Amino acid sequence: MPEGPEVEYTLRTLKELEGKKIKSIDLTEISQKYNKYKGRQDEFTGFSKSILSKIERHGKFLIWIFNNNEVILNHLGMSGKWIISSKSEDNLEIKHAKVIIVIEDSQTSAIFDDARNFGQFRKFGNYEMVMRYSPIRRLGLDGLKLPFPILDFQKALKQSKNLKKAIGRVLLDQTIVAGIGNIYKSESLFRAKINPLRTVKSLKSKETEVLGKAISEILQKAVQSMGSTIHTYRNPYGEEGSAQKWHEVYGKAGKLCKVCGTEITRIVQEKRSTFYCGKCQL
């Protein structure tokens, strides 16, 4: 389940492709089963012979920039992953491959594999068009930015639309902090000892400061662990992350809190699971 840290780790790996010449960007046969890819191959023929100049991460989005000025907006969704392969026969074994980027004059290709089809891979005419695209334009501060901009975080929380909402749901709002997903939401609140049901309005300045620090520490630690592997996530070399080994509350409903021994609670906020310790988190 890629969140900001998993996308960041993916980016760092994919950066080895920067500066390389593209032979082709191909949508796979299986991709044509799905409306979001169907009949779109023509959009990607113009990338042949272009150079991949740079890949950027904006929140959980990856933006692929090419020297033909065209840009690809890419999101891993919940099950999407990139696989860097140096053997073409590998491609056949990847069951849900949607896109194959072949590098010129090498055996290397990058394959976008996305079992649940929540991922995105779409072309924009240029970089400015992507920046104007609403989900990108509205992204809030980057949760992985160092040092974490505490004051900006506190200011963003204070927007009137947030005040009556529970902090557990506001943390998933990418227009506030970009890069937090459901796992690190619960883990950050546990680290900050804040109950996910607390309204934003009820949080004292000191508490939001502690929360901001907790978010930053959790996300950084997750990147260092190569992300969390729950079900599907792998980095582009097929390696699993290890952040799930230090999760304190996520997915641990009914298990005992390591700090106080109380059973971890699972609740549903905005149709998303939230896990917390009712004793530690007030």
Next chain:
DNA sequence: CGTGCTCCCTGCAAGC
């Protein structure tokens, strides 16, 4: 323009 709602999709685990 922002907000809130439904839908997208498959693999896996739990329950029967």
Next chain:
DNA sequence: TGCTTGCAGGGAGCAC
């Protein structure tokens, strides 16, 4: 054992 059910998850696109 084998079937059904529910859950996992972030964003697109739409109506308002």
